[in-house]
Amino acid sequence: MSEGFPASLLLPADAFDIAHHQVMGRRVAGSGFAQGLCGHLQPGEQLTVLTGSRDCLPQLKTLLQPTLADGARLRLVGRLDPEIIAEEGCLHLPDPGLHRWCWLRAGRPSTSFSLTGVTHTLCSHAVMQGLEHLVTAPLEEWDALVCTSHAARAVVSAAMEGMRERIARRFHQPLPALRAPQLPLIPLGLDPRPFQWEGRFQSRAEQRHQAREALSLPQNAKVVLFVGRLSFHSKAHPMALYRALERLSDRHPLVLVECGHLFNATIAEAFHQLKARFPKLKLLRLGGTTPATEEQKRLALAAADLF
Numbered sequence: 692m693s694e695g696f697p698a699s700l701l702l703p704a705d706a707f708d709i710a711h712h713q714v715m716g717r718r719v720a721g722s723g724f725a726q727g728l729c730g731h732l733q734p735g736e737q738l739t740v741l742t743g744s745r746d747c748l749p750q751l752k753t754l755l756q757p758t759l760a761d762g763a764r765l766r767l768v769g770r771l772d773p774e775i776i777a778e779e780g781c782l783h784l785p786d787p788g789l790h791r792w793c794w795l796r797a798g799r800p801s802t803s804f805s806l807t808g809v810t811h812t813l814c815s816h817a818v819m820q821g822l823e824h825l826v827t828a829p830l831e832e833w834d835a836l837v838c839t840s841h842a843a844r845a846v847v848s849a850a851m852e853g854m855r856e857r858i859a860r861r862f863h864q865p866l867p868a869l870r871a872p873q874l875p876l877i878p879l880g881l882d883p884r885p886f887q888w889e890g891r892f893q894s895r896a897e898q899r900h901q902a903r904e905a906l907s908l909p910q911n912a913k914v915v916l917f918v919g920r921l922s923f924h925s926k927a928h929p930m931a932l933y934r935a936l937e938r939l940s941d942r943h944p945l946v947l948v949e950c951g952h953l954f955n956a957t958i959a960e961a962f963h964q965l966k967a968r969f970p971k972l973k974l975l976r977l978g979g980t981t982p983a984t985e986e987q988k989r990l991a992l993a994a995a996d997l998f
Contacts, residue, residue: 694735694736694737695736695737695739695778695779696728696732696736696737696738696739696779697779697780697781698779698780698781698782698783698807699738699739699740699741699775699776699779699781699782699783700724700725700728700738700739700740700741700782700783700785701740701741701742701743701771701782701783701784701785701792702721702725702740702741702742702751702785703742703743703744703747703785704742704744704746704747704750705718706718706721706785706786707721707722707725707751707754707785708722708747708750709722710750713920713952713954714920714952714982715920716811716812716919716920717785717786717811717812720785720809720811720879721785722754723880723881723882724785724880725740725754725755726754726755726758726882727880727882729755729758729759729760729763729765730758730759730760731760732759732760732763733760733762733763734760734761734762734763735762735763736763736764737763737764737765737766738763738764738765738766739766739768739775739778739779740755740765740766740767740768741768741769741770741771741772741775741776741782742767742768742769743769743770743771744769745769745770746769747769748767748769751767752765752767755767771795773795773796773799773803773804776795776803776804777799777803777804779804780804780805781804781805781806781807782795782804782805782806782807783807783808783809784806784807784808784809785808785809786808786809786811787808787809787810787811787813787818787821787822787836787847788808788818788821789806789807789808789825789828789830789834789836789872790821790824790825790827790828790830791821792806793806793828793829793830796829801829801831802831802833805831805833805834805835806830806834806835806872807834807835807836807837808835808836808837809836809837809839810836810837810838810839810843810846810847811839812925812926813843813846813847814924814925814926815924815925819850822846822847822850822851823850823851823853823854824854825847825851825872826851826854826855826858826869827854827858830871830872831871831872832870832871832872832873834871834872834873835872835873835874835875836872836873836874837875837876837877838874838875838876838877839876839877839878839879840876840878841876844874844876847874848874851869855869885985885989886988886989886992886993898993899993899994901993902990902991902993902994903994905990906948906975906977906990906991906994907975908946908948908975908994909944909946911944912944912945912946912973913943913944913945913946913996913997914945914946914948914994914995914996914997915932915936915945915946915947915948915995915996915997916947916948916950916991916992916994916995916997916998917929917932917947917948917949917950917951918950918951918983918988918991918992918998919951920951920952920954921949921951921952921953921958921962921976921978921979922953922954922958923958923961923962929949929962929965930965932947933947933965933966933968933969933972934969936972937969937971937972940971940972940973941971945973946973946974946975947972947973947974947975948974948975948976948977948991948994948995949974949975949976949977949978950976950977950978950983950987950988950991951977951978951982951983952978952979952980952981952982952983953978953979953980954980955980956980959979959980977990977991
């Protein structure tokens with residue numbers, strides 16, 4: 692009989708599917724995290740993954756079954772079943788919105804299972820509101836929001852503290868100390884295998900040389916790389932980076948490589964207009980309104996000095 696892994700995963704299509712949804716870090720991270728768990732299960736262990744919908748079960752099986760460790764098992768559940776979650780003792784969520792899932796413990800002891808989540812982008816209005824709701828949600832000390840950096844944990848703490856201050860002012864009453872949820876710091880992991888060039892190059896220097904040749908980048912330049920969604924409002928505003936690199940370009944041969952996806956023509960035009968304000972900055976963009984390919988990402992990472 693299989694032994695349950697000490698946590699189940701919630702993984703709806705929006706949290707892992709980049710074949711039918713926009714390529715986003717949280718979706719890539721969601722699929723990679725689930726694959727990593729499957730690949731590192733012990734013989735006899737079983738990982739339970741809940742999707743909330745039966746529609747994506749075949750796709751999830753195709754994604755995870757090939758990565759499953761020998762002797763391990765995968766249980767895919769197309770519904771949100773609190774009984775199944777209670778069997779495992781924990782449900783890990785693919786986002787920071789713990790407050791939205793507390794209802795799963797409704798009508799049962801709060802000790803029946805814990806809830807854990809993870810931070811991704813924190814700059815959107817909806818995410819910030821969700822962090823504030825952590826203060827008033829029925830969360831316990833055995834619940835946790837994993838913060839992937841010191842900066843992320845500082846943002847989460849500040850959002851929660853701001854809400855606590857507003858509540859205290861509203862009711863003219865200091866609030867008791869809040870110990871839930873826990874905010875552990877665990878940086879995102881990365882599987883390096885998709886970015887390895889086995890057998891193609893003799894050295895890192897040769898790999899960089901060939902990648903720059905393929906991308907028509909000067910061999911003597913300092914190459915600075917940004918990989919990700921190209922979005923002012925939901926990822927990272929490039930103004931500070933453009934300004935700093937243009938100043939440095941007066942002293943160093945320098946090229947900025949942007950590798951990613953411009954979601955629509957409006958965002959693409961905004962990036963074009965901003966770049967026009969920095970005429971001395973040399974810029975190579977891979978991808979654009981059509982997302983960058985995996986090969987372009989591999990070449991960009993191989994060519995870069997600074998990521």
